Amino acid sequence: MNLIARLTERSWDPATSAAAAASATGPEDVFAGRQTMLHIFLVIVSVIFMLFFLTFIAHSQYPGFETLTGEPWKPLASTTQLWINTGVLVLASLMMHLGLTRARQGQMGQAIGFTLVAAFFSLQFMLAQLWLWRDLHSMGHTLVSNPSHSYFYLMTGVHALHLAGGLVIMLGALVLIWRRAAIERLERSLKLCSTYWHYLLGLWLVLFVLLTRSPETYRTIAILCGLG
Amino acid sequence: MTHVPIADQPMDDHHPTSFVAKYVWSQDHKVIAIQYAVIAIFVGVVALILSAFMRLQLGFPDTFSFINPNTYLQYMTMHGMIMVVYMLTALLLGGFGNYLIPLMVGARDMAFPYLNMLSVWFYFVSVIILLASFFVTGGPTGAGWTLYPPQTILPGTPGNEWGIILMILSLAVFIVAFTMGGLNYVTTIMQARTHGMTLMRMPLTIWGIFIASWMGLLAFPALLVSAIMMAMDLLLGTSFFMPTLVSLGNAVDHSGGSPLLFQHLFWFFGHPEVYIVALPAFGMVSDVLATHARKNIFGYRMMVWAIVIIGALSFLVWAHHMYVSGMNLPFGFFFATTTLIIAVPTALKVYNWTLTLWQGNIRLTPPMLFAIGFIFTFIHGGLTGLFLGNVIVDVPLADTMFVVAHFHMVMGVSTVMVIFAAIYHWYPLITGRMMHEGMARVHFWTTFLGSYAVFLPMHYLGFMGVPRRYFAMGDTAFMPESTHALNASITVFALILIAFQAVFILNLIWTLRHGREAGKNPWGATSLEWQTPDVPPKHGNWGDKLPVVHRWAYDYSVPNSTQDFIPQTVPQGEMLEKSAAGQTEGKSS
Numbered sequence: 169m170n171l172i173a174r175l176t177e178r179s180w181d182p183a184t185s186a187a188a189a190a191s192a193t194g195p196e197d198v199f200a201g202r203q204t205m206l207h208i209f210l211v212i213v214s215v216i217f218m219l220f221f222l223t224f225i226a227h228s229q230y231p232g233f234e235t236l237t238g239e240p241w242k243p244l245a246s247t248t249q250l251w252i253n254t255g256v257l258v259l260a261s262l263m264m265h266l267g268l269t270r271a272r273q274g275q276m277g278q279a280i281g282f283t284l285v286a287a288f289f290s291l292q293f294m295l296a297q298l299w300l301w302r303d304l305h306s307m308g309h310t311l312v313s314n315p316s317h318s319y320f321y322l323m324t325g326v327h328a329l330h331l332a333g334g335l336v337i338m339l340g341a342l343v344l345i346w347r348r349a350a351i352e353r354l355e356r357s358l359k360l361c362s363t364y365w366h367y368l369l370g371l372w373l374v375l376f377v378l379l380t381r382s383p384e385t386y387r388t389i390a391i392l393c394g395l396g
Numbered sequence: 397m398t399h400v401p402i403a404d405q406p407m408d409d410h411h412p413t414s415f416v417a418k419y420v421w422s423q424d425h426k427v428i429a430i431q432y433a434v435i436a437i438f439v440g441v442v443a444l445i446l447s448a449f450m451r452l453q454l455g456f457p458d459t460f461s462f463i464n465p466n467t468y469l470q471y472m473t474m475h476g477m478i479m480v481v482y483m484l485t486a487l488l489l490g491g492f493g494n495y496l497i498p499l500m501v502g503a504r505d506m507a508f509p510y511l512n513m514l515s516v517w518f519y520f521v522s523v524i525i526l527l528a529s530f531f532v533t534g535g536p537t538g539a540g541w542t543l544y545p546p547q548t549i550l551p552g553t554p555g556n557e558w559g560i561i562l563m564i565l566s567l568a569v570f571i572v573a574f575t576m577g578g579l580n581y582v583t584t585i586m587q588a589r590t591h592g593m594t595l596m597r598m599p600l601t602i603w604g605i606f607i608a609s610w611m612g613l614l615a616f617p618a619l620l621v622s623a624i625m626m627a628m629d630l631l632l633g634t635s636f637f638m639p640t641l642v643s644l645g646n647a648v649d650h651s652g653g654s655p656l657l658f659q660h661l662f663w664f665f666g667h668p669e670v671y672i673v674a675l676p677a678f679g680m681v682s683d684v685l686a687t688h689a690r691k692n693i694f695g696y697r698m699m700v701w702a703i704v705i706i707g708a709l710s711f712l713v714w715a716h717h718m719y720v721s722g723m724n725l726p727f728g729f730f731f732a733t734t735t736l737i738i739a740v741p742t743a744l745k746v747y748n749w750t751l752t753l754w755q756g757n758i759r760l761t762p763p764m765l766f767a768i769g770f771i772f773t774f775i776h777g778g779l780t781g782l783f784l785g786n787v788i789v790d791v792p793l794a795d796t797m798f799v800v801a802h803f804h805m806v807m808g809v810s811t812v813m814v815i816f817a818a819i820y821h822w823y824p825l826i827t828g829r830m831m832h833e834g835m836a837r838v839h840f841w842t843t844f845l846g847s848y849a850v851f852l853p854m855h856y857l858g859f860m861g862v863p864r865r866y867f868a869m870g871d872t873a874f875m876p877e878s879t880h881a882l883n884a885s886i887t888v889f890a891l892i893l894i895a896f897q898a899v900f901i902l903n904l905i906w907t908l909r910h911g912r913e914a915g916k917n918p919w920g921a922t923s924l925e926w927q928t929p930d931v932p933p934k935h936g937n938w939g940d941k942l943p944v945v946h947r948w949a950y951d952y953s954v955p956n957s958t959q960d961f962i963p964q965t966v967p968q969g970e971m972l973e974k975s976a977a978g979q980t981e982g983k984s985s
Contacts, residue, residue, distance in 0.1 A: 177596035179948035182968045189592045195403035196587035201507045204587055205579050215617045223657050232652040311632055315652045318634040
């Protein structure tokens with residue numbers, strides 16, 4: 169039954185209400201609940217980043233705002249390091265996917281192996297981001313040197329925090345599964361983890377694109393959003 | 397893999413076996429609800445006392461030495477923030493949401509009981525951090541509950557050292573707590589409803605809480621984002637919101653920030669927050685009115701849609717709080733229009749509440765008195781909202797007492813009236829005892845009339861141009877002597893109103909032991925929470941088997957019924973006189 173039909177149910181009328189109830193599914197499975205919770209959580213994270221993006225775009229229209237790319241002396245003039253970091257995160261996401269595939273095939277040992285490699289790459293990504301921060305800082309592009317720099321540190325930092333949180337929860341789940349010898353839970357846990365990892369990869373790509381645009385692009389987005 | 401219904405999760409892994417597990421680190425939604433409620437009521441009383449201090453200064457200026465311009469601003473800030481966020485939001489969603497959701501949808505507990513427990517303890521920590529600001533150097537922040545930069549973090553504003561840091565930290569912890577709770581509320585309502593509980597069979601209380609939880613999950617991130625960015629401006633020297641300026645003769649180190657951006661972020665949270673508080677109240681008052689008028693709610697489907705539409709529209713009106721901050725004309729027109737449009741579904745709800753009462757078998761019980769009182773105060777506060785939604789009327793009134801009167805009527809008094817109605821209504825279920833009726837009636841009349849005595853004259857003060865947030869009015873020429881007399885009278889009535897809340901607290905505590913036994917379903921209500929095998933419901937709520945729902949939640953005074961209510965668990969055709977039962981079955985088939 170689709171949502172419109174569910175919301176137009178004439179619940180005061182015994183006949184139609186009984187028919188609607190008969191076609192309803194009843195309480196869902198526990199795992200479905202976890203999945204729903206994760207999806208809602210991702211919506212919340214999206215709102216947080218959307219607000220960061222919007223304020224970033226609004227800021228980009230103020231005098232004194234410097235874009236991060238475009239000239240040789242700008243902090244992200246060379247995007248090589250960003251591409252390398254992106255590659256590492258893609259690998260993490262890929263390993264997570266392989267882990268899930270193996271778990272679905274019942275190859276639990278390999279599934280755990282791929283998951284741990286995904287964790288390794290995720291950690292690598294965070295270290296690489298830290299490396300980038302250090303480089304930029306040493307070149308004088310500090311947190312306070314320009315609002316655009318502040319946004320760079322803020323958004324990449326919050327993104328890395330989400331990845332770190334995901335890592336903690338994933339490793340915690342693996343330990344729990346191992347302790348309780350509940351290997352049948354692995355596939356479900358990995359499904360949630362891989363959704364989260366793919367989402368964070370997507371978010372990073374959006375961040376990457378946003379942070380490396382030209383003033384003209386920011387101007388166009390600002391006009392489209394009514395911020396210009 | 398075995399299918400474990402989310403509504404019927406085994407309780408073994410968190411069944412309390414000790415006092416601590418039962419009352420402190422409890423995962424039972426009912427205990428968590430009471431923990432939420434007790435903390436919220438406590439912190440609400442603190443905020444109420446702060447309002448008394450403010451009124452003392454306004455009514456009798458320069459009489460009390462402990463109230464100076466700085467402390468006045470601190471009381472005002474803390475009163476506002478505590479009441480809106482830490483009291484109303486926490487009590488309505490953390491308290492009532494936690495208690496009622498699983499019981500009203502027919503689940504054993506929340507979808508994630510452990511997360512639920514974490515939620516209440518994070519809330520507790522956020523309150524401790526907030527209250528700690530009274531004891532740090534400089535005291536709590538006095539920037540106003542809106543925390544507008546740049547003045548919030550500049551020298552000269554009270555609490556700009558530690559107070560604002562603790563406020564931001566406390567808000568961040570509160571938002572984490574709310575998110576854990578909100579995820580639980582939404583998931584439980586979406587996926588843990590028992591068999592037969594379709595969306596349109598849910599009581600309006602659940603609809604209100606459901607949409608408000610969604611709104612909270614989507615709106616609180618705006619507050620979190622603004623809190624993070626402001627904390628960085630304050631502690632790390634960034635310039636998200638801080639422009640170049642000279643403060644107390646010194647140029648600040650910031651440049652390039654926009655205070656207006658903060659206002660947009662704050663109100664993108666702030667306006668939905670009004671409805672995060674109002675929608676659960678709308679839902680609960682609908683159920684109280686239907687139960688005590690022995691009549692089905694008028695226009696149920698319309699009421700559900702109105703809740704959903706109000707929830708959606710409330711994200712499109714935030715800038716009506718910023719007319720005086722300056723905006724271009726089309727924006728002003730847009731926000732004025734959306735603001736007035738939101739009045740349509742809201743008015744529709746008011747008509748439906750009134751029509752629910754029409755020809756009902758009204759029982760003027762304490763919950764009903766408060767529910768009817770709510771209709772009065774809400775109409776009053778809602779109508780003044782129409783004034784302020786218009787740019788041209790708002791501009792001269794924005795910084796006056798008129799606004800204080802408006803939002804207290806619509807968001808403070810109205811919501812609190814519903815909270816009282818709900819407490820009197822569900823107290824017998826929670827404790828198994830009835831609250832004392834005499835004390836309740838005294839409480840109602842003093843609260844209802846007291847609220848009018850306080851806030852009605854305040855509108856006139858606003859029309860006369862008496863500003864809000866001012867420590868002292870001085871000998872301003874445009875304010876006649878009568879404004880001071882009116883201010884004094886408001887203070888006297890406010891103190892009386894506050895004092896009589898003690899009757900409620902006393903009633904709450906006294907009846908816990910000495911109240912009359914309530915028995916099962918003392919109001920003759922139809923919704924599921926009253927159909928539990930035990931009163932108060934035990935851990936797991938439903939005994940061996942989950943209930944099955946056969947009808948909507950408003951079968952009151954059904955023609956040919958053997959009694960004037962039919963619980964949701966009664967199959968169609970039962971509890972009808974024989975001839976009528978035959979007709980119904982024929983119709984169903």
